[in-house]
Amino acid sequence: xxxxxxxxxxxxxxxxxxxxxxxxxxxxxxxxxxxxxxxxxxxxxxxxxxxxxxxxxxxxxxxxxxxxxxxxxxxxxxxxxxxxxxxxxxxxxxxxxxxxxxxxxxxxxxxxxxxxxxxxxxxxxxxxxxxxxxxxxxxxxxxxxxxxxxxxxxxxxxxxxxxxxxxxxxxxxxxxxxxxxxxxxxxxxxxxxxxxxxxxxxxxxxxxxxxxxxx
Amino acid sequence: xxxxxxxxxxxxxxxxxxxxxxxxxxxxxxxxxxxxxxxxxxxxxxxxxxxxxxxxxxxxxxxxxxxxxxxxxxxxxxxxxxxxxxxxxxxxxxxxxxxxxxxxxxxxxxxxxxxxxxxx
Numbered sequence: 001x002x003x004x005x006x007x008x009x010x011x012x013x014x015x016x017x018x019x020x021x022x023x024x025x026x027x028x029x030x031x032x033x034x035x036x037x038x039x040x041x042x043x044x045x046x047x048x049x050x051x052x053x054x055x056x057x058x059x060x061x062x063x064x065x066x067x068x069x070x071x072x073x074x075x076x077x078x079x080x081x082x083x084x085x086x087x088x089x090x091x092x093x094x095x096x097x098x099x100x101x102x103x104x105x106x107x108x109x110x111x112x113x114x115x116x117x118x119x120x121x122x123x124x125x126x127x128x129x130x131x132x133x134x135x136x137x138x139x140x141x142x143x144x145x146x147x148x149x150x151x152x153x154x155x156x157x158x159x160x161x162x163x164x165x166x167x168x169x170x171x172x173x174x175x176x177x178x179x180x181x182x183x184x185x186x187x188x189x190x191x192x193x194x195x196x197x198x199x200x201x202x203x204x205x206x207x208x209x210x211x212x213x214x215x
Numbered sequence: 216x217x218x219x220x221x222x223x224x225x226x227x228x229x230x231x232x233x234x235x236x237x238x239x240x241x242x243x244x245x246x247x248x249x250x251x252x253x254x255x256x257x258x259x260x261x262x263x264x265x266x267x268x269x270x271x272x273x274x275x276x277x278x279x280x281x282x283x284x285x286x287x288x289x290x291x292x293x294x295x296x297x298x299x300x301x302x303x304x305x306x307x308x309x310x311x312x313x314x315x316x317x318x319x320x321x322x323x324x325x326x327x328x329x330x331x332x333x334x335x
Contacts, residue, residue: 019297022293
């Protein structure tokens with residue numbers, strides 16, 4: 001089944017060189033000088049470089065041809081042995097499936113989980129419907145009275161906090177730097193069960209009072 | 216068709232199928248190197264068919280890839296290193312088929328051209 005290794009460009013060139021010498025020999029026999037004969041042989045050959053290019057091209061198409069033959073051979077083998085093919089496909093499918101499953105699980109549990117006390121209990125509320133002032137869509141922007149109502153209804157949630165992403169400029173040393181920040185309600189740290197690394201915590205009951213807040 | 220006219224009675228065997236067939240035919244007589252193939256085609260056609268040396272080697276390459284001929288490096292009668300080509304059994308089969316096809320083509324051309332003369 002092993003195919004002969006592909007012929008090298010040097011080998012092809014050596015053959016052409018040999019040809020030119022042989023052709024020159026023939027012309028010398030006919031009475032030409034060696035130099036004349038070699039020049040005539042080259043003329044008769046035409047463009048040696050072009051010939052080498054054609055050799056390259058032929059190799060390229062041959063590679064395609066081999067690929068096609070290999071594929072056909074593979075398909076034939078598949079048809080000839082359906083049972084072992086089925087087993088191979090099945091074990092590959094199961095293997096890939098297991099890997100994907102385990103990876104997704106590890107991804108969710110180790111990488112994507114938020115670094116808070118009980119990430120599995122967190123939910124993000126949003127609504128569907130018409131915007132005030134036109135348009136239909138979905139968002140998690142709620143009015144403050146709605147948020148207040150949610151906080152009072154403690155049958156479902158242990159606690160509720162609101163957050164709103166924004167951009168701020170942070171003074172670092174002598175310069176400033178644009179950083180992402182969040183405006184949050186007072187219940188933020190308590191609900192998430194985290195403590196700030198630096199700074200002071202807002203008293204939980206201090207009501208934040210913007211017109212609207214993200215929840 | 217690209218059989219090229221060289222002078223009043225010499226044509227270069229440029230047509231791909233024709234050149235392949237001529238090569239196979241020459242190798243049926245025994246192994247030869249490229250230059251020998253070209254020389255023998257020219258001689259046996261009474262100098263009418265002149266092989267373009269530049270297309271000879273790609274043709275040999277093609278035939279070798281198809282498994283119709285095989286090559287080994289050897290030494291020529293005048294002590295030059297040369298690659299000698301020989302016909303494989305598959306090549307022999309191809310030669311028979313192609314000779315047959317060529318015969319039918321020539322016969323058909325002959326019939327058409329003869330009729331043209333008779334009708335005109």
